[in-house]
Structure formats: C-alpha cells, structure tokens
Amino acid sequence: RRMFDGLDLETSKYGNSFHLASIVGLLGPPPLDFLQRSECSSVYFDDKCNWKCLNPVPSVSWEESERNLECSNKKDFLDFVRKMVKWTP
Numbered sequence: 405r406r407m408f409d410g411l412d413l414e415t416s417k418y419g420n421s422f423h424l425a426s427i428v429g430l431l432g433p434p435p436l437d438f439l440q441r442s443e444c445s446s447v448y449f450d451d452k453c454n455w456k457c458l459n460p461v462p463s464v465s466w467e468e469s470e471r472n473l474e475c476s477n478k479k480d481f482l483d484f485v486r487k488m489v490k491w492t493p
Contacts (some may be wrong), residue, residue: 407430407469407489408423408426408427408430409423409426410422410423410424410426412459419459421457421458421459422459424448424457425455425457425459425460425462426462426464428455428461429461429462429463429464430464430465430466430489431489431490431491433449433453433454433455434449434453434491435453435491435492436453437492438491438492466482466485466486467482470482470485
C-alpha cells in the first residue's frame with residue numbers, strides 16, 4: 405500500500421494536487437525555505453505557505469495511515485517513521 409496515492413476520491417484519477425494535498429495532510433504545510441527551492445510551488449501554495457488549490461487538504465494522522473500493525477509495534481514504528489518522513493529531515 406502506498407503512503408500517498410494522489411487519487412481524487414470522486415474520480416479515482418491521479419492528480420499532482422491530490423498527491424501533494426495528501427502529503428500536506430499528514431506532514432502539515434511545508435516551510436517557506438522548502439517552497440522557495442521549487443519552481444512550481446506557487447501553483448499549490450501562496451506566499452505564506454497556505455494551500456491554494458481547489459481540492460482540500462485531507463485531515464490524516466500517522467495512526468490512521470498505518471493499518472497493519474498493532475499496539476506497541478505500531479507506536480514504535482510510527483515514532484521511527486515520524487523521524488524520517490519530514491519536509492526537511
């Protein structure tokens with residue numbers, strides 16, 4: 405299973421804005437210095453790092469994103485993943 409599938413829930417078609425929205429939903433908005441390094445960030449974010457696309461950013465938690473592990477294994481795994489999956493690790 406993919407962490408971020410980028411699918412429009414209504415059409416089940418892939419879209420860059422849906423993919424990025426799912427990442428923002430989990431990680432929160434990217435920092436300004438991260439956006440300033442991208443040539444196309446202005447398509448998706450305003451100058452204050454706010455999402456500006458029509459499709460909404462889903463509300464997703466790390467706990468909801470992992471469905472296969474239980475109890476302490478899940479907690480330990482998610483603690484580990486949170487340390488690696490960041491906008492600027």
